Amino acid sequence: MKDSPGVFDLLGVLAYAELSAFARMTDDAAALAPSLADRAALSELAVAEYEHFRLLRDQLAELGADPERAMAPFVEPLDAWHAQTAPSDWLQALVKAYVGEGIAFDFYREAAKRLDPSIAKLVDVVSADEGRSQFAVERVRAALKADPAASGRLALWARRLVGEALSQGQRVAAARPELARMLVEGADDQAEISRMFARLTEEHGKRMAALGL
């Protein structure tokens, strides 16, 4: 299973997700941060994404895959997600960093359940960084405290982030059936799939609550 095309796809999509998140967060930090300290805080998160990319790329190479080839099918859908969700201000950038990272972690966790232990371990390492985006939560909550009217607009933004992610996810699943099969058929039965979606929805709901949205 370690070297099945589904595993290469999984590591490939995660690697490019980290590499593209790194570039976009860095750009958002430079373009939208209201202060150099804020810029550094979001850049710090971006650099952590790059470090994850490095781990995933090296794991691909170790399994004998060509990292570039493994990432290639996912460049277009992930770039499309970023293009459709370019934040227009600092709060949108923070919500995107937090929600985007949350979606990625959910995906990691679900994948880890169905993977070879050596890869599951890598996923653990990456997931251990989750606390890093906590600063985004604090800044958003503080901003909402100062301006409660902003919450409707930001809640809408968070829904758009998830909606666009689902729509790109469906495209990817259709184009990469082995990846989809590994993630979904790896689940024991229909009830487990339902539980998986319930978990994803629950986690997203928790993140929205954490943001005060």
Added chain:
Amino acid sequence: MKDSPGVFDLLGVLAYAELSAFARMTDDAAALAPSLADRAALSELAVAEYEHFRLLRDQLAELGADPERAMAPFVEPLDAWHAQTAPSDWLQALVKAYVGEGIAFDFYREAAKRLDPSIAKLVDVVSADEGRSQFAVERVRAALKADPAASGRLALWARRLVGEALSQGQRVAAARPELARMLVEGADDQAEISRMFARLTEEHGKRMAALGL
């Protein structure tokens, strides 16, 4: 001397130089790299710049300075340098990464000669990373081998990078006399200043030769 305004200025300009180089290289890597491997190679360099930024910012904080305030006077001139030297293709991006980093290292080295040992040590740590940009040299040389006609255009580009850096440097020196005084009057005499400029010119010439320009 450790906490003189000149030292805060020096650490501030270096910190913002690293933070802005990080953002620009990341952006150039995402926008201009011809392959994901090239994109990763330049991103790797960008992340090293961020790590230098972190060291410099922490050193400022340790000396009791406000890092944001120390960086603030240099945001505009460094952003102007980047705006005036936005690469329009991958080779220009590589030459900029290599030449830009070279200019920064020369500046670090000259500064280190005139600084408190604790700060000189920090400068050593940062300078130890110089080898990282070697990949840029290899790619540029390979490209020039395949297309020797590109060398005139790239040599012109390298001169523009240095010219714009000198022009921003003059603005900074005029606006921050303490910084200029520390770097220049720290030198023993006029002969030493001449030697400093000779060293800078020599180092830049070496880099051009390394690139095959």
